[in-house]
Amino acid sequence: MDKGTLPREFRRAARAGLHDGPTAGYCEGYVQANLMILPREYADDFEKFCRLNPRACPLLAVGDAGSWALPTLGDDLDVRTDVPRYTVYRNGKYSESLTDLTGIWREDLVVFALGCSFSFEHLLLRNGLPVRHIELGGSAPVFVSNIDNLQSGPFGGKLAVSMRPFNAAQTIKAIEITSRYPQVHGAPVHFGDPREIGIADVRQPDFHGLSVVRKGEFPVFWACGLTPQVAVMAAEIPFAIGHAAGHMLITDLSIDTLLS
Known part of the structure; x- marks a missing residue:
């Protein structure tokens, strides 16, 4: 298609x-x-x-x-x-x-x-930023972090995050672009060392996706809409x-x- x-x-x-x-x-x-x-x-x-x-x-x-x-x-x-x-x-x-x-x-x-x-990824591309999983023909890798969600009734669990790798200058630009769209997750919740949010190996996503971080890049994480599914499982x-x-x-x- x-x-x-x-x-x-x-x-x-x-x-x-x-x-x-x-x-x-x-x-x-x-x-x-x-x-x-x-x-x-x-x-x-x-x-x-x-x-x-x-x-x-x-x-x-x-x-x-x-x-x-x-x-x-x-x-x-x-x-x-x-x-x-x-x-x-x-x-x-x-x-x-x-x-x-x-x-x-x-x-x-x-x-x-x-x-x-996914709604803002074309804006990243339009501004010259790479979107690795689109480049590779797949989907964004998603990880379950160690960040607690606020509980409501039976629903709580941990925050799920999607990852896109960038270098330092690209990360600043990505933050500027995505922060303007809070209804599609807005700005990243974390960038840099994934262990700080409980992710031991960025090459092993919890939900299938293409996770490739190249030399000079580091992982940038956005809150992810798979969080409800993590909450449902919990x-x-x-x-x-x-x-x-x-x-x-x-x-x-x-x-x-x-x-x-």
Whole structure:
């Protein structure tokens, strides 16, 4: 699929099973979203969790119970089919990977869409900054840090972070660019020695991604929208669905509308 495909066409391709890979680099200029889908009984606690941890969980939209539509993000959007791949959790453990949720959809499910850092990567590229995982044709590596999230009900756990390597001058520029977009994670939460945030080996991400740090570079970490999935695993709730790591919902929102 062409990287310049518009969001509606991208979602239709995912819906038809024509694209089940990562979304980094696709639909330049449009907001990509992380998903968390939970039974209604957990929705209030999870929404509060997002409000308490906005760097990792910037809320873009919350659906009605049983609804797969998010009209503020796309008028034809169907969260059951329009993400290339999903991860299902049962009792806090990985259960299965799916490309279509229609067979397991329930009337009590509530959809949360959260901003994703893939949304600003074209701005980094436009300003001459490398984005290593796009260069290598994959997805950003994600690690579980030692930073505690603020707790809400059963949801807590540790902060997940995505990594992009830069040299010192590039890091300063990346901070300047991304800090203007808090609804897609904003500025980095850490750069430099990964051991300071509990990451022993930057070559071994906890969620699959391409992690290559070259001479003269150091790792730069952003809060990541996989944090809710870490929280769901820690909470061991009976059932939950998230996007598969690196496989986002691409919305019709322009990144320019989120500029602060």
